[in-house]
Amino acid sequence: MxxxxxxxxxxxxxxxxxxxxxxxxxxxxxxxxxxxxxxxxxxxxxxxxxxxxxxxxxxxxxxxxCNARVTTVPSYIEKNINVGQMEYSSASDMLSPYQILSTLPKNKVLEVITKINNIYQNNVHISEKFLSFPVVEQELECHSEYGNKTRKHLKQTSAILGYLNECDMLKADTCFIEFGAGRGQLSCWIAEATTQLNNCKILLIERASPKHKRDNKLSKTSDRIQRIRADIADLVLEKLEVFSTVKNVIGITKHLCGSATDLAIRCMVQSTLTKCKSTSLLFTFCCHHKCTWTTYTGKNFFQVTIFS
Structure with a gap:
């Protein structure tokens, strides 16, 4: 047997x-x-x-x-073009660019804390606004069986679309770029929200290749959506053909962790598209503890305003 x-x-x-x-x-x-x-x-x-x-x-x-095969590097890829530079004042800094807080004089630390508190009190004004978008809200109403995680992400997507709508960003002749698109849920809802608008394109940027991509269901019937597998650090936007037929370019993120947000900001700002297209950003941030000084886009603020 x-x-x-x-x-x-x-x-x-x-x-x-x-x-x-x-x-x-x-x-x-x-x-x-x-x-x-x-x-x-x-x-x-x-x-x-x-x-x-x-x-x-x-x-x-x-x-x-095979993923190990040698492939031709696309023209829109330039290694580390959006990473930024690390400034070194000495050879020792190059070996250890980060200072341990406990090694700094106590009065210097307290001085910096006081400056940050004053800047926050005098310049930071936070207000709350809860927006939504009808198409996504209808999805939530029609599917009461959705779990907490699914409903949370749909609520966030609804809010992002609400802000796009309030800021008049949902308009014709526009290419929406979702940085760190993942499975493409946000992009698919943007595609749904712009169905009746002429010449709206959606570009998804993601360095990984996740399974169950939502945009696969749309790409069979529409040429409006394009997905590019690339690291944001290496992406040169103006070398992509998708922008040749649109007047507006809008960068969007949803949970783009830490330094990836800085990479996306630099990718947009450094692009020559800002000179010939109307460009806008709507970013939602995530995982601040993953930010790095090399990629950070606000170095001047810290160096001049806080540490000077």
Missing amino acids: STTFLHCKYFVKRKKRYCKMLVKSGEEYCGEHQMSSSLTKARIPCPLDPKHTVYTNKLQSHLRI
Whole structure:
């Protein structure tokens, strides 16, 4: 009587346990550890990256899509163009650009704290405004089964669209750029909100390749949406064709973490599009603790206003 293995029978020596991958019906090993002597089922290390294996009969098709393949760098990619520069006053600063708070004189720390408090009290005026957008609100009303996480993100999307609408940014002849687009939920709602407007484009920028992208459902029936896989640090906007037929360019973010927000700001400001197009920004911030001094766009404020 043969034994059925639900999990792969291969013993991983490095981890001192059996492989936890599930196997196909009638098989004892997962695809990665397939030990069949049949030529069509034999697996070999990928020639481009030996960290993973591939079936010999599918080698050629795999080489065309393998993530390790050498690809031509697009014209709109220029390494670290939006990163900014680190200013060094000495060789020691170059080795250690960050100062530990406990090494600074106490009076200097207190002086900086006093300056920050005075600047906040005299110049920062925060007001609250809760906006929404009918199309997204209708989605919430029609789907009471949505969980708290889904409803939270839809509420945030509704608010962003509400601000776009109030600031007269939902208009024709416009390209909306979503930096750090993820699965593209916000962009898809912008596409929905601008359906009746002429010549509206949506550009999604994301360095990862997430599954279940919402824009895939729209791209089959519309050429308005374009997704580019790129790091914001390397992106040169004016070299993209999508801007050639529009008059307005609007940059948008939703939960763009830390220094990525600075990269997106610099990407927009440094672009020559600001000279020939009407450009606007509507950014929502996230994860301030992930900001870095090198990429930070407000260095002058700290150096002149606070530390001078």
